[in-house]
Amino acid sequence: MVWMVRWLLVALGVAAIAVTVLALVPSNERWIRIWDFPRVQIGACLTGVLLLVPFIAFPRRRLKRAFAALLAAALAWQVFNIWNYTPLAAPQAEAAADCPANSRIDILIANVLVDNRESAPLLALVDDVDPDLILLVETDSWWDTQMKPLGDAYPHAILHPRENSYGMHLFSRFELIDPLVRYLIEESVPSIKTGLLLPSGARINLYGLHPKPPPLSDTEERDAELLVVGKEVSDETVPSIVAGDLNDVAWSQTNSLFQEISGLLDPRIGRGLYPTFVAMSPLLRWPLDHVFFEESFVLLELAVLDDIQSDHFPLFVALCHDPGAAATQRKPKAGPADRKAAEEAIEEGREAASD
Structure with missing residues (x-):
């Protein structure tokens, strides 16, 4: 049972990496452009799997490091895309408290x-x-x-x-x-x-x-x-x-x-x-x-x-x-x-x- 959960996490991480890369393809095909939408959800998935990587057994240590690096890179790209739409970025439009x-x-x-x-x-x-x-x-x-x-x-x-x-x-x-x-x-x-x-x-x-x-x-x-x-x-x-x-x-x-x-x-x-x-x-x-x-x-x-x-x-x-x-x-x-x-x-x- 434990090994099944571990490999499900690996599969989930691989899928999240794959759709992150897929969204980079310069295409108007609906099955590609749709992956622009769930960047927050994909980012959450990447974060969860990345945090659990230390508990996932891999045949070789290099594979674990490579997997973690790919997860981190994909997560960084998702965060980069949505960063401006968080309160951490500078507002583009000025705010006012009152108005005639x-x-x-x-x-x-x-x-x-x-x-x-x-x-x-x-x-x-x-x-x-x-x-x-x-x-x-x-x-x-x-x-x-x-x-x-x-x-x-x-x-x-x-x-x-x-x-x-x-x-x-x-x-x-x-x-x-x-x-x-x-x-x-x-x-x-x-x-x-x-x-x-x-x-x-x-x-x-x-x-x-x-x-x-x-x-x-x-x-x-x-x-x-x-x-x-x-x-x-x-x-x-x-x-x-x-x-x-x-x-x-x-x-x-x-x-x-x-x-x-x-x-x-x-x-x-x-x-x-x-x-x-x-x-x-x-x-x-x-x-x-x-x-x-x-x-x-x-x-x-x-x-x-x-x-x-x-x-x-x-x-x-x-x-x-x-x-x-x-x-x-x-x-x-x-x-x-x-x-x-x-x-x-x-x-x-x-x-x-x-x-």
Whole structure:
């Protein structure tokens, strides 16, 4: 029995090393890119096996040392990837304690889960949080009907129910300017772009996204949609916010490239993981719902909210529009290699969508 446990630990360690290496492969195949997601869980597995290596018998001492070295190297790589998303790293976005009421923007982002038929928890949460903007994804015709009570408090809205898990609803207290529902890459996957007029008189842009996740398809289309928006944001003269269920983890190469191309800030950096998916599994949770914003915004609050019977937890962010903050916040910047990589990824996504 003891020998079986020991070799199970070895097998677990080898598997964790293998998927760590697999995630290094530059590929858009779903079975490769999916290993970007559980870096925390893989790191925990590597740590556990590494701590138990002294108690595992090997035929030769060199094998034990080599195994321990590989475990340590794989663990170091996993930690390196998620380090910026811990409180040990320096925050990328500045925080503020207060904000003029006419410059504050409270945003609630929620993937409702298209098969979820419990709308009361979400409506109660909206009543409790009282956000200025509500971005909902996976909304179908049933959810469209259930959300009608929000119309009184949120007179401005974009309602785009879909029966394919890619419906989107945006509810706003602020006036919408030139609201659009767009299909940037795939004919079945919409996104939102709209201007917003703040009470201060300032205009900002909001982009709402929900591309397809890797388990359902390879990642060319998902990556391309995010990078198309990143390029568009970089060309805008109006301050922008990008929000939604991006079906990608915060530390992925695509998210990093998106930040460099767009110049937007990630409030998770230097603060924590803030995992939003999978709601029903405490051990398997990842940060898939996101908000990025320009350097003319500062962070007031970031929080993962209570369960709404979905497979995602809602994400809440409060921002302050402060043009003066642009002078002190350091935004990501793209080099020639980044711009080339983005163009290639967009082209690959468009080709994949047309196949």
